[in-house]
Amino acid sequence: MSESCSHDCGSCSSNCSERQSNPADFLEKPHEMSNIKKVIGVVSGKGGVGKSLVTSLMSVLMNRRGHRTAILDADITGPSIPTIFGLREKATGSDLGLYPVRSQMGISVMSLNLLLENESDPVVWRGPVIAGTVKQFWTDVIWSDVDYMFVDMPPGTGDVPLTVFQSIPLDGIIVVTSPQELVSMIVSKAVNMARLMNVPILGIVENMSYVECPDCKKQIKVFGESHIEQTAAEYGLSVLGKIPMDPALAKVCDAGAVELFEGDWLDSAADKLEELA
Numbered sequence: 001m002s003e004s005c006s007h008d009c010g011s012c013s014s015n016c017s018e019r020q021s022n023p024a025d026f027l028e029k030p031h032e033m034s035n036i037k038k039v040i041g042v043v044s045g046k047g048g049v050g051k052s053l054v055t056s057l058m059s060v061l062m063n064r065r066g067h068r069t070a071i072l073d074a075d076i077t078g079p080s081i082p083t084i085f086g087l088r089e090k091a092t093g094s095d096l097g098l099y100p101v102r103s104q105m106g107i108s109v110m111s112l113n114l115l116l117e118n119e120s121d122p123v124v125w126r127g128p129v130i131a132g133t134v135k136q137f138w139t140d141v142i143w144s145d146v147d148y149m150f151v152d153m154p155p156g157t158g159d160v161p162l163t164v165f166q167s168i169p170l171d172g173i174i175v176v177t178s179p180q181e182l183v184s185m186i187v188s189k190a191v192n193m194a195r196l197m198n199v200p201i202l203g204i205v206e207n208m209s210y211v212e213c214p215d216c217k218k219q220i221k222v223f224g225e226s227h228i229e230q231t232a233a234e235y236g237l238s239v240l241g242k243i244p245m246d247p248a249l250a251k252v253c254d255a256g257a258v259e260l261f262e263g264d265w266l267d268s269a270a271d272k273l274e275e276l277a
């Protein structure tokens, strides 16, 4: 046991004798007025590979298929979901709890940026405070009637993602990689973490996979040949989709209009999620 032990194993990654062994011991109950059917975590090995983009595209796709969809933005220090959806109003609350903000299509979103008075204020909080905020997004927000909730996970495998894994009952995770990453290492870390937490990996999405020539439609592999298929096969996982580097995609994200995106890159990922139900 560490000298600075707070006896809160849920916010600590140390593997000491005090640790409770069953991951289910740390699971938090959602708000009593919440009704959430499936919870999908979207993870990446590091920041900037497109985790928030994949979270957003998946929620839009599932919403287009008629499912009630929500996003819990657990990326507390880099909460980009409200910007991608063009959300300007702040979240509100009552004695009962907090209410998510609805996007134009009706996707429910909770993110720290929907609570901060000034979005550009930096979040200079320590790990346990950040992790506590994510827990509150699960326990204190009234998520009424959600078929699929997507959790934009904090990047990496540190204290905060660990707490999220332990406190929110995930039905599966999607791993987002990009071709320039050390894919095999990232995937093996994600696989080990998911196994430790008893959460199935639904598959891998490769972002920024290629650039499509606007004239001849040839796919140009900017970062060289991808090894995603071999890596996925090595771990018995499936590749759920490959997203190109697409200026139109960047444009709709920057304009807060991700709900207007066009592309079928993640259709098989959406099929897989429907199979879960």
Ligand SMILES: Nc1ncnc2c1ncn2[C@@H]1O[C@H](COP(=O)(O)OP(=O)(O)OP(=O)(O)O)[C@@H](O)[C@H]1O
Pocket (backbone or CB within 6 Å): 044, 046, 047, 048, 049, 050, 051, 052, 053, 054, 075, 078, 080, 155, 207, 208, 243, 244, 245, 246, 247, 249, 250, 253, 254
């Ligand atoms: N395939 C793509 N084509 C064009 N732009 C992209 C693509 N993927 C991501 N981007 C852009 O790259 C930026 C980073 O993407 P995103 O916020 O999804 O990454 P992230 O992994 O969630 O990062 P962080 O962990 O730092 O929040 C965004 O501005 C997004 O619009």
